[in-house]
Amino acid sequence: MATLPGRRPIRGKIRPPSKKAATESLFDTSWPELASAMTTIQQQKANTLSFEEVYRLGYNMVIHKYGEKLYLGIQDLIEKHLKTEAEAKIVPVLSIADASPAEGVELLKAIQRVWMHHITCMKMIKDILVHLDKNYVPQTRLPTIYDMGLYIFRDSIIRSSTHPIQAHLQLVLLNQITQERKGDVIDRGAVKASTDMLLEMKENNGTDAVYTADFELLFVETSREFYRLESEDLVRRFDPPDYMKKVENRLDEEKLRCNHYLTAKTEPKIRLIVEQEMIAKHLKTIMEMENWGLKQLLINHRLEDLDRMYRLFSRVPDGAKELQNGVAAYINDCGKASNAGVKASTQESQEKGAVPGVTVALRWVQEVLDLKDKFDKVLALSFAKDKSFETAINAAFERFINLNIKAPEFMSLFIDNKLKKEFKGKSDDEVDTILNKMTTLFRFLSDKDVFERYYKQHLSTRLLLGKSVSDEVERGMITKLKIECGYQFTSKLEGMFTDMRLLPDTMSSFKDFLDNAIEQPPFDLHTTVLTSTFWPIASTPIPCHFPQNFLTAIKVFERFYTSRHNGRKLSWHPTMGNVDLRATFDSKKHELNVSTMAAVVLLIFNNIPAGESVSYTAIREETKLPDEHLKRTLQSVACGKFKILVKEPKSREIEDTDQFTFNAGFSEKLTRIKIQTIASKVETVAELKDTKEKVDDARNHMAEAAIVRVMKNRKQLDHNNLVAEVVAQLQVRFNPSLTMIKRRIEALIEREYLERAPGDRKLYNYMA
Amino acid sequence: MAQATESEYVTLESSDGFQFVIHREAAMLSGTVKNMLSSSGQFTETTEGIIHFRDIKAVILEKVCQYWYYKARYLNSVTEIPHFDIEPEYALETLMAADFLDIFILVHEKLRV
Missing domain, CATH: 1.10.10.10 (Winged helix-like DNA-binding domain superfamily/Winged helix DNA-binding domain)
Known part of the structure; x- marks a missing residue:
């Protein structure tokens, strides 16, 4: 340090010891002055004081190590002040609060006034004694002056040991809230000011608000009691939809209450109370209520109420689970009803001896589809597309669908029906929606292989008889199945399509072949060549004795086919084809379109003199057809709408002893008649x-x-x-x-x- | 009541009766002055706009004022900051005043005694 020697004496002058003597009496002289300044501040007359003066007093006391004395002195001063304040301003109001709960707000206001004033004083005192906070407090781990002020307020006013202020304050606050819950208007401002005050004050650890111990606990407990009583009352008096609306209102109210004049931290606690008391305890009651319980809501499609139920139930543990079970039970009931319907009509028709019609199948699938539609809507609009609800609903569907052992067949029949008839004239979108729905149902099936079998059967009929509405839709359905089950599942179905696609090609080459052939078939021959593994046909055709000209035609085609595909074996199935016959009746000529088997049968009558009858056994002998097929064929030509043959005796069933005659007197307006064999229907028991x-x-x-x-x-x-x-x-x-x-x-x-x-x-x- | 808060300046008076009229903003660099002028209590300092320092002599108060302006001038400055010189004979008293006024004069690196 470069200093001039001459300046040293100046430094010597300012040595600390010179002040030590003066400090002996410093506290005794300064303290009364400072104390009276504090009192002046508490009397709200701070404007008569000089900040510098008071500050200097405090500052000097601290630097002269009177920190402890000063701190304790101030503490004592504040304590005394607050005690007199309490007695003067708060205690007189206590009796008012006792007298009438409605007047309780006065107490809140009185406490509030003392509190506000105290806060202001403490802020000033803190500013003045800033040196104490900075230099004395950190060494001692005592609370800062301001915090100390709040503690004193807490202990000598709110938790005063001499006056029951705390109990009264709590009572008034709770009364106010109860009154508001009952619909009265209260002074929210006063309540908010009180809760803010309680929040401002801390426990001794400096972090937990007094609010928690002195108010929140009590509030939560009384609220539980309130809502327990209220929910019991409301459940008795209201329908579930109305009850749920009330619960929802309560939840909103409590949330608003916390936002308005309690604290956000209380919200989850009070919400839990309302949820426990009003929802969790009454779950079953609400769901199973006779009038407008879950079942009625579902039946009547009350989406809004269901949504409310979902939202409320999801709030409590197990609530969602219960609701899912309820929904699943309802679906199960509906499904069981549908299944029972199927059983009933099956039994009914069996008693009559008839085969259960396609209508039963269609009705069942339609019912299931409608139910699914309904629950898709419920899921989307009421259950917020909740994944767990989706799973529960799907599981319920799966359960009852698979309880119906005929489900795979019914579904295939349903699609068959759609593809054969109902899709005619429908837009692509409509068709696609229906197919998509069917795919969803298909997903529920556990016996997918059984479905495949039926689907193949139905598809083959559609393809061979050319009954399908559109090739494109057929392919669309196959694609959907492929997406669901993979290539393996649909490869055979696709193979069927390939066969059908190759058909025109084969036929045109056959024509070319015939142009150069010496031997011509005796009639126009149209052959469908199928790969036997793809199609649902027996590997050996049913025995059938074809007439001579059939055999000639077959020979021609076989020659053609083997010339193109060496080593392939053709077997001829009379069950699937059809024949156009020109028949001469008495009145006019008709063109008959019949199945191949029927043609074989009818052609016998060409060789029979008119009017003579042929016995069933003779026909069987001639055609070699097995009984079951022969009977069905004869039924279609002799017992159906168009009676080409006359059966003796007349009845619906074919017996071995029956006699048949050609019905020469047959007449019909149309020239061209199509005679159908009995179409696809629900299977018989056999x-x-x-x-x-x-x-x-x-x-x-x-x-x-x-x-x-x-x-x-x-x-x-x-x-x-x-x-x-x-x-x-x-x-x-x-x-x-x-x-x-x-x-x-x-x-x-x-x-x-x-x-x-x-x-x-x-x-x-x-x-x- | 004359509201001194509205004034841009504030008057500081030393123990030996000298008055310094300086920018309020500069004086507020002292925590103590800041409390005096902004406390909610409406003390005489706030109402009159004069602060009487009964323990600080004019020489020292002048030094303090100089320092406030020096600090205000170079606060957040990017240019080279010159040294702030304090004569050794006033050093101790200046430091004591700084403590009283709650100014962190000691930690200033450019301070040269």
């Missing part, structure tokens, strides 16, 4: 059994294939894992039973595809 056998067969096949696929991959695997993997593979198509898989494994061991590992019987080895 057919159902047959289908079931076929399905089981196919399933066994699939299961074995899956087992081999897995084992080929793994080489060695234990039983449980093998079963698990196989089930996973098969589940897309149907629900395999464990015994079935076990049996398949045994069968494969027998055929030496697998072996049990030596030593460990639970382990299988793959044998290459």
Whole structure:
């Protein structure tokens, strides 16, 4: 430090010890002055004071180590002041609050006035004694002057040990809130000021507001009691929709209350109370109420009320679950009703001896679709597309759909019906919506392979008889199925389409062939060549003795076909084709379009002298057709709308002893007549059994294939894992039973595809 | 009541009777002055706009005022900041005044005694 020597004495002058002597009496002289200044401030006469003067007093006391004395002095001063304030301004009001709850606001206001004044004073005192806060307080870990002021207020006014101020304050606040809940208008400002005050004051740790201990706990408890009583009363008096509206209002009110004059921190607590008391405790009651419970809401499609129910129930634990169960139960009931309807009409028609009509199937599917539509709407508009609700609803549908063992057949019939008739003239969009809905239902089916079988059957009829409304729609449906179940599922269906596509080609080459051929078929021959594995046809055709000119035509075609495709074998199925016959009756000539089998039968009568009858057995002898087919064919030409043959005796059923005569007197306005064989309908019991056998067969096949696929991959695997993997593979198509898989494994061991590992019987080895 | 708060200036009076009229903003750099002028209590300082420092001599108060302006001038400045010189014989008293006035004069790096 570069200083001039001459300046040193000046520094010596300002040595601290010179002041020490003066400090002995500093506190005694300064304190009364400072104390009276504080009192002046508390009397709201601060404008007569000089800040500098008071500040200097405090400052000097602190730098002369009188911090502790000063702090305690101030504390004592404030405490005394507040006690007199309480006695003068608050205690007299207490009796008013006692006298009438409505006047309670006066108490709030009185406390408020003292509080506001105290706050102002404390701010000034804090400013003046800033040095105390900065230099003394940090060493001692005492609260700052301002905080100390708030603590004193808390302890000597709110929690005063001499006056019951706290109890009164709480009572008044709770009364005010209860009054507002009952619909009265209250002085929100006064309540808000009080809660703000309680929030401002902290517990000794400096973070928790006095509000929590002195008010919130009590508030929550009394609210619980209030809502317990109210909900019991309301549930008794109102329908669920009205009750739910009231609950919703209450929830809104409490939320607003917290925003307006309590604190946001109370909101979740009070919300929980309302939810517990008004919703959780009455879940079952609300749902199962006779009048306008869940069931009635669903039946009457009260979307808004359902939405409210969803929103309220979702608030409480298990509420959503309960509601889902309720909804699922309702769906189950509806589904059971539909299923029962099917059963009833099936039984009815069986009693009459008739086959249950297609209408039953259509009605069932339509009912299911309508139900699904309804719940799609409910889900979207009332349940906010909640995923868990979607799952619950879908599970319910799945359950009851699969309870109807005829579900796969019905669905296929429904689509068949649509594709044959109802899609005519419909727009692409309409068609697409219906198909999409069907795809959704299809997704619910567990026996998808059974559906495939029926679909194939129905599709083949549509294709062969050219009954489908549009090829494009057919393909669209196949594509949808493909998306659902994969390529494997639809490959055969697509193969059917390929066969149909190749048809015109084959026929035009056949024509070219005929142009150069020596031998011509005796009539116009139109052949549909099908790949036998794609189509639902027996591998061996039913026996049928064709007339001579049929055989000639067949020979010509076979020659043509083998010349183009070497090594392919053609088998002729009379069940699927149709023939145009020109028949001469007494009155006029008719052109008859009949099935191939019917043609074979009718052609017999060409060789019979007019008027003579032929017995059933003779026809059977001639055609070699099996009884079941022959009877159906004869029924269509002799018992149907157009009676080409006359049966003796007359009845609906064909007996072995019947006699048939050509009905020469047949007359009809139209020249061209189409005689249909009995169309596709719901299967008879025998057919159902047959289908079931076929399905089981196919399933066994699939299961074995899956087992081999897995084992080929793994080489060695234990039983449980093998079963698990196989089930996973098969589940897309149907629900395999464990015994079935076990049996398949045994069968494969027998055929030496697998072996049990030596030593460990639970382990299988793959044998290459 | 004459509201001094509206004035741009404030008068500071030393113990030996000298008056310094300086910008209110500059004087507010002192925490103590700031409290005096902005406290809710309407003390005499607030109403009259004069602050009487009974413990600070004019020489020191002048130095303090200089420092306020120096600080206000170079606060947030990007240019080179010159040194602020304090004569050694006033150093201790200036520091005591700074403590009283609640100014962080000590930590200023450009301070040169």
